[in-house]
Amino acid sequence: MLKPHEIERVLAVMAHPDDVDFGAAGTVAQLTDAGVEVTYCLVTDGQAGGFDHSIPRDEMATIRRREQTEAAATVGVSDLYFLGHMDGSVVADLDLRHDISVVIRTVRPQVVITQLPVRDLNSTYGSHPDHIATGEATMAAVYPDARNPFAFPGRPVAELDDWSVDEVWIPFGLEGQGVVDITEQLDRKIEALLCHRSQHRDLAAIEERVRTWWQSIAAEHGLPAGSSAEAFRVVDTR
Template sequence: MTPLIPLPRRFERVLVIAAHPDDAEFAFGATIARLRDEGVRVSYLVVSDGAQGGEDPDEPAAELAATRAAEQRDAARVLGVTEVEFLGFPDGLLADNAELRLSLARVIRRHRPDLVLTHQPLRSLQFPIGASHPDHLAVGQAALNAVYPDARNPRAFPELLAEGLSPHRVAEVWVPGHEHTDLLIDVGNTAERKVAAILAHRSQFRTSTDPAADVRWVVDRMLGYGKLHSCEYAEAYKRIVTDAAAGPGPVLTVAS
């Protein structure tokens, strides 16, 4: 495989917190595959049941949710991930509230990741509107609140201590860069697997005559970021360093 531009630091455990099935693949898929190739343990947490992700209003919600959960497991395996957990909150109604923050803090304390990948909590006025789905914004905000202060604060949600879950400090959070990009990750060896993982969500392409063409924009975006990073393909992030020992983040700024 082609030598890659190094990551900003070594990670051992990564937790991906996504609002819907397929969000992880679209936002982070090639990076996830690279992390797994480098021996990093990666776990998924999908917050919603995904039951709004269909075009047929007569399809029973439970059936669609089951289909999307199975597809999510299939897509994760394409990237090398076998640990997939679902919280089952109602799709389309997610909110940054105490119930969600407790659930996320619980999972963070259980998995004890040094890196969390999750949604951008700010609405983008430059990128397509789907990037700022209300569920994405809610999960991004709740995940950041769960990272700091909830997961690390022993006084936050004392029931977690009663469950044997001690506080945990996440070192970094990466969110999709959008107009705040300051970190590019070389994914030259895993870009094709990202696309394959996206296409594993077959229910999302039922009305398509050419699913591969429908996601060509994903490849084009990685190519564009690759040019900025002097590599073939890259994914773009805003890097949030929560642990002072990790050092300051990069100064790159990219908008597109």
């Protein structure tokens, strides 16, 4: 797993607003504190999220973009791309691969953070179909699309120089090759999560639950008592 001093730019590609905050906001805060430029790419606007039936879906999209932008700022991120695909309908087709490849070639990251491209039968919520499709499309964009100068002829990505990503980090990695101690960043991670007010009926309960969650990840990986951690599967894509 590359260290912050070895990285200039990171791109996080996630299906919905708040996915990056659950999976990697502590690590993002650590990276931006170290001077790494981090960019977010959100495949959907999260139109199908929330619990308030009175909010029109186009308005929910606007709310969730605003919440994600606010959450990003708490961990030092100001550059966000919203691809505008429909929440609940994401498929890993060539159009999505193209759109993600455009962002990769524009941002030119050494590291891409994205979601697990296969279903984990131990995690119903983590295996949302949009997550799986986003992970698969991102992996295909990393290789071969973004690095292939002949991919998507005649489409916008072909006008950008090709780019090779060094590593892909997948949050909640089962193997846990990349374990990041986020104890000092945990409060900012919580702050980022709480920006997604439209998604949680009980913000205090969410805070209590996630604090316990990330402490358990640290314990599983042998960190000192009281620590918090995020774990990643690290894929070498060089």
